[in-house]
Amino acid sequence: MEPSIRELVTKAVQEVYGVEVVFAVEQPKDLTHGDYSTNVALILAKLTKVGPTEIAQKLVDLMSTPEVQPPGLAEISVAGIGFINFTLAKEFFSTKVREVISKGDEWGKSSVHAGKHILVEHSSPNLFKPFHIGHVMNNAIGESIDRLAKFSGAEVKTISFPSDISLGLAKAIFILIEKYGEDFKPTDIAILGDAYVEGTKRYEDDESVQSRVKEIADNLYTQNPSPEWTMYERCKSFNIEYFERITARLGSHFDDYIYESQAGVKGKEIVLQNTPAVFTESEGAIVYVPEEDRKDINTAVFINSQGNPTYEAKDIGLLSMKFSGEPLDFSIFITDNQQVPHFQVVLAAAHKIQSEWSEKSIHVHHGRMSFKGQKMSSRLGGVPLAETVIDTVSEEVKEKALRDAQGLRPIDIDAIAIAALKFSILRAAAGKDINFDPETSLSFEGDSGPYLQYSTVRANSILTKSSFSLNTEYLTIKEWQTTEVEKLLIHFPEVVERAIQEWSPHFIVTYLLELAQAFNSWYGNTKIIDDSAESPYKLALTKAFAQTMTNGLTLLGISVPEKM
RNA sequence: GUCCUUGUAGUUCAAUGGAUAGAACAGGAGACUUCUAAGCUCUUGAUGUAGGUUCGAUUCCUACCGGGGACACCA
Numbered sequence: 001m002e003p004s005i006r007e008l009v010t011k012a013v014q015e016v017y018g019v020e021v022v023f024a025v026e027q028p029k030d031l032t033h034g035d036y037s038t039n040v041a042l043i044l045a046k047l048t049k050v051g052p053t054e055i056a057q058k059l060v061d062l063m064s065t066p067e068v069q070p071p072g073l074a075e076i077s078v079a080g081i082g083f084i085n086f087t088l089a090k091e092f093f094s095t096k097v098r099e100v101i102s103k104g105d106e107w108g109k110s111s112v113h114a115g116k117h118i119l120v121e122h123s124s125p126n127l128f129k130p131f132h133i134g135h136v137m138n139n140a141i142g143e144s145i146d147r148l149a150k151f152s153g154a155e156v157k158t159i160s161f162p163s164d165i166s167l168g169l170a171k172a173i174f175i176l177i178e179k180y181g182e183d184f185k186p187t188d189i190a191i192l193g194d195a196y197v198e199g200t201k202r203y204e205d206d207e208s209v210q211s212r213v214k215e216i217a218d219n220l221y222t223q224n225p226s227p228e229w230t231m232y233e234r235c236k237s238f239n240i241e242y243f244e245r246i247t248a249r250l251g252s253h254f255d256d257y258i259y260e261s262q263a264g265v266k267g268k269e270i271v272l273q274n275t276p277a278v279f280t281e282s283e284g285a286i287v288y289v290p291e292e293d294r295k296d297i298n299t300a301v302f303i304n305s306q307g308n309p310t311y312e313a314k315d316i317g318l319l320s321m322k323f324s325g326e327p328l329d330f331s332i333f334i335t336d337n338q339q340v341p342h343f344q345v346v347l348a349a350a351h352k353i354q355s356e357w358s359e360k361s362i363h364v365h366h367g368r369m370s371f372k373g374q375k376m377s378s379r380l381g382g383v384p385l386a387e388t389v390i391d392t393v394s395e396e397v398k399e400k401a402l403r404d405a406q407g408l409r410p411i412d413i414d415a416i417a418i419a420a421l422k423f424s425i426l427r428a429a430a431g432k433d434i435n436f437d438p439e440t441s442l443s444f445e446g447d448s449g450p451y452l453q454y455s456t457v458r459a460n461s462i463l464t465k466s467s468f469s470l471n472t473e474y475l476t477i478k479e480w481q482t483t484e485v486e487k488l489l490i491h492f493p494e495v496v497e498r499a500i501q502e503w504s505p506h507f508i509v510t511y512l513l514e515l516a517q518a519f520n521s522w523y524g525n526t527k528i529i530d531d532s533a534e535s536p537y538k539l540a541l542t543k544a545f546a547q548t549m550t551n552g553l554t555l556l557g558i559s560v561p562e563k564m
Numbered sequence: 565g566u567c568c569u570u571g572u573a574g575u576u577c578a579a580u581g582g583a584u585a586g587a588a589c590a591g592g593a594g595a596c597u598u599c600u601a602a603g604c605u606c607u608u609g610a611u612g613u614a615g616g617u618u619c620g621a622u623u624c625c626u627a628c629c630g631g632g633g634a635c636a637c638c639a
Binding site: 024026028029030033037039042045046051052079080081082083126163166167168260282283284285286287288295296297298299300301302303304305306308310311312314336337338339340341342344367368370397400401404416424427428429431432433434435441443444445446447448450451453454455457458461462465466498502506509510513514517520521523524525527528529530563564 | 566567568577578579582588589598600602603605619620631632638639
């Protein structure tokens with residue numbers, strides 16, 4: 001409906017004022033103002049120096065003639081300081097309800113990026129560091145953006161970029177060999193994480209440890225067959241399995257991995273090829289010096305004086321590998337915003353090597369998660385692990401379900417716990433820090449993941465009881481007061497589109513909350529299954545609601561339990 | 565010190581330059597005896613400070629104050 005209203009307004013403006021202006025057609029904040037509204041008169045007022053209400057009235061008069069109006073429009077009116085409000089006919093809503101049901105899982109799907117190829121990189125783990133609550137934040141946002149990309153009509157490939165080689169990793173290997181011997185086989189990620197932490201400490205204040213660790217690092221970088229290399233390979237495959245298990249539990253799947261070790265080799269090669277064209281030598285290292293007018297970025301080392309690629313060069317290698325496959329339209333990557341300055345330098349340098357590397361890259365950055373006010377550092381330990389948090393929350397869910405004397409499937413318990421967790425992350429506009437406190441951040445009541453699930457489950461339960469089918473003739477209802485549920489329902493595709501345009505899942509969250517509230521309020525005051533003539537339509541509306549919720553939750557990476 | 569980013573009820577979060585700044589939690593009150601009470605209804609309460617641009621500023625600009633981050637061989 002939004003496009004045809006836009007067209008109607010554009011034509012009217014053209015006719016009266018003979019100009020083209022940029023204006024908004026949007027859902028008013030207050031539903032009583034109508035289903036759509038435009039600020040075009042306010043914009044024109046500036047141009048023509050005429051009062052906005054006068055302009056609005058002129059346009060409304062012109063648009064109100066039946067010949068020019070698109071079907072489904074019931075009323076156009078001037079309101080407030082000069083807004084033009086559009087109210088839709090109830091037939092429009094009932095037709096839409098039918099459309100929602102027949103489209104099913106495709107309802108709300110956009111075509112803004114139809115035919116395009118998008119690469120999404122997220123959840124990149126540092127092998128040997130356990131997957132902690134901060135990684136869950138990256139995963140939740142990344143997974144949702146991945147799903148939004150798929151819902152945009154594009155062909156999407158999802159990858160992860162594990163950090164599999166570093167000095168820190170050699171420190172962990174050192175501890176493992178010392179403590180457990182060369183034949184150690186990893187069975188628990190915590191042992192590796194502890195080794196990492198211990199290695200970091202030991203390295204700091206012991207020179208003999210330092211030289212031994214560097215020796216190990218050399219063997220790892222050169223893939224030299226040695227006890228530490230064998231140990232490293234065992235640990236690496238164990239870690240990848242661990243990573244896949246935990247991300248699968250969170251609902252993610254990766255098509256491919258690009259390892260930092262590969263990207264490092266590639267990156268070094270590219271940086272050397274582009275020296276001195278792009279990079280310059282300085283103090284034995286190879287650095288990128290930004291342009292004079294780029295005060296916002298710093299000089300950065302790409303290859304250190306030992307000749308090893310740094311993080312910066314690895315990212316150049318990563319870019320080259322991302323773009324070496326089939327042609328890409330966008331390459332989206334998700335990190336926390338601590339890394340923003342780093343990527344500004346990398347992309348500035350990348351632009352000079354291959355301009356599409358920076359032009360087609362989209363860096364989505366989110367805030368960081370602090371834990372009960374404490375900054376988190378996986379090197380120092382003390383950070384809650386993802387699995388521990390999920391398990392703890394799952395226990396609470398289970399207890400609550402028992403109190404309510406309900407049996408829940410284990411898979412549903414997990415789904416509810418994960419919904420609570422993901423919701424606490426996705427509800428906020430990305431970019432802001434989240435202070436995570438399991439006591440207060442994870443709620444099952446009010447604005448929460450479980451609230452959204454519960455509303456959907458309840459609707460589904462009614463549908464099961466009623467044996468609803470789409471064939472029911474529900475469009476013939478006479479007495480019907482359009483509800484807030486329908487009024488919100490029709491805007492789902494616009495919300496999805498905006499979330500895609502801005503790569504911001506939180507628009508979906510905000511919308512689903514509003515929708516669920518509208519439904520729960522309606523549910524509380526209406527009997528849906530009854531003998532009235534409206535009952536089939538009420539069931540259809542319930543179905544359309546459940547479908548919209550399910551589609552929206554899917555975009556957030558949250559699944560809907562069978563019961564709760 | 566330079567640059568980036570952020571500041572909204574007691575708390576956690578919303579609000580493409582527009583209509584009366586919305587929710588939830590916490591606090592207070594209530595309904596139901598009806599399809600799932602993880603629900604519904606009512607209620608108390610907020611834009612860091614000072615200027616500026618605009619018909620109109622939480623939103624844009626400037627300064628200050630308070631968080632967070634980056635500043636060359638870690639990732």
